[in-house]
Amino acid sequence: MEITHFSFLSFCTVVLFSFVPVTSASLSFNFYAASCPSAELMVANTVRSASSVDPTIPGKLLRLLFHDCFVEGCDASVLLEGNATERSDPANRSLGGFSVINSAKRVLEIFCPETVSCADIVALAARDAVAIAGGPLVQIPTGRRDGMVSLVGNVRPNIVDTSFSIDEMIKIFSSKGLSQEDLVTLSGAHTIGLAHCSSFSGRFQEDSKGKRSLVDSSLDSIYANELMKKCPHGASPSITVNNDPETSATFDNQYYRNLINHKGLFQSDSILLADDRTRKQVEDFANDQQLFFQSWSQSFLKLTILGVKTDELGEIRKSCSVNNG
Numbered sequence: 255m256e257i258t259h260f261s262f263l264s265f266c267t268v269v270l271f272s273f274v275p276v277t278s279a280s281l282s283f284n285f286y287a288a289s290c291p292s293a294e295l296m297v298a299n300t301v302r303s304a305s306s307v308d309p310t311i312p313g314k315l316l317r318l319l320f321h322d323c324f325v326e327g328c329d330a331s332v333l334l335e336g337n338a339t340e341r342s343d344p345a346n347r348s349l350g351g352f353s354v355i356n357s358a359k360r361v362l363e364i365f366c367p368e369t370v371s372c373a374d375i376v377a378l379a380a381r382d383a384v385a386i387a388g389g390p391l392v393q394i395p396t397g398r399r400d401g402m403v404s405l406v407g408n409v410r411p412n413i414v415d416t417s418f419s420i421d422e423m424i425k426i427f428s429s430k431g432l433s434q435e436d437l438v439t440l441s442g443a444h445t446i447g448l449a450h451c452s453s454f455s456g457r458f459q460e461d462s463k464g465k466r467s468l469v470d471s472s473l474d475s476i477y478a479n480e481l482m483k484k485c486p487h488g489a490s491p492s493i494t495v496n497n498d499p500e501t502s503a504t505f506d507n508q509y510y511r512n513l514i515n516h517k518g519l520f521q522s523d524s525i526l527l528a529d530d531r532t533r534k535q536v537e538d539f540a541n542d543q544q545l546f547f548q549s550w551s552q553s554f555l556k557l558t559i560l561g562v563k564t565d566e567l568g569e570i571r572k573s574c575s576v577n578n579g
């Protein structure tokens with residue numbers, strides 16, 4: 255593993271990165287130092303200005319990375335438009351942040367044409383989104399290349415659904431080289447962002463008159479009533495609620511406190527408190543934000559380098575939504 259530009263890396267990050275498997279030797283920290291020295295700054299500025307106009311952007315960018323990296327690796331396959339690409343899967347229809355990635359790419363194509371990959375922009379933008387929301391700024395390596403394959407059929411087998419059991423979630427994470435601890439840590443992403451009513455409607459049941467009641471006893475009843483009010487019968491499919499009912503715009507450890515208070519929005523969140531294998535980590539993070547941030551920095555780094563394509567395995571797209579062809 256070749257790592258360059260050690261100067262601004264912490265020792266711990268170097269050690270961690272050295273042990274994380276990467277498919278090729280050509281990812282490195284500040285990969286664009288010679289070819290496009292301001293690349294990271296340009297992405298950060300684009301994310302910052304978009305987020306100042308629209309505060310929902312950080313959540314969208316963070317989820318976009320997750321859905322990119324879990325399907326075909328972190329290769330911007332999620333950005334490709336067309337018939338039966340990953341974007342057509344229902345799990346991806348509520349993704350957002352594409353316009354921010356495209357804006358960053360447009361700026362980069364002016365200053366550094368055909369140099370910076372869309373896959374790197376997605377990873378850097380998610381990293382910056384977390385920092386802008388108050389979370390840790392994680393140094394990540396760059397040099398990912400853009401994939402040429404994006405198939406709707408690859409989404410379902412690789413993306414976790416809110417109805418999954420803890421075993422099913424652990425299994426998918428483990429198939430990516432991510433541990434049970436990474437699952438608990440990365441689920442902390444739900445400390446920011448939004449969810450559509452349909453994504454947690456399974457926690458309620460509806461009688462023939464459209465009256466809804468809680469079927470999921472693991473949810474706090476007052477919180478459940480608030481959710482039902484926000485998502486009434488026949489509500490517009492565009493209605494959203496905050497993932498974190500307390501500090502929705504801030505990347506903090508409130509997600510874990512919410513879990514302890516039985517206010518995890520998705521069943522897949524609540525389960526992390528309910529299961530003996532994951533409860534202790536939830537409690538530790540709820541009590542210690544620094545511990546969560548340290549763990550986040552490590553797990554996030556692992557997420558950003560899943561199945562990356564380098565060298566001839568990928569390309570540098572000119573436009574993020576289409577292959578160069």
Ligand code: HEM
Pocket residue numbers: 310312313314316317320348349350414415416417423437440441443444446447448449450451453497520522
């Ligand atoms: C572990 C299993 C996970 C499940 C089942 C899950 C599921 C979901 C669902 C259903 C939504 C709501 C989508 C919508 O209705 O628009 C959501 C939102 C979100 N998820 Fe996850 N997620 C998981 C893990 C992750 C991970 C690992 C990350 C990132 C590291 C992440 C980041 C986000 C973010 C930031 C949002 C808010 C998106 C926005 O504001 O538009 N999630 N997730």
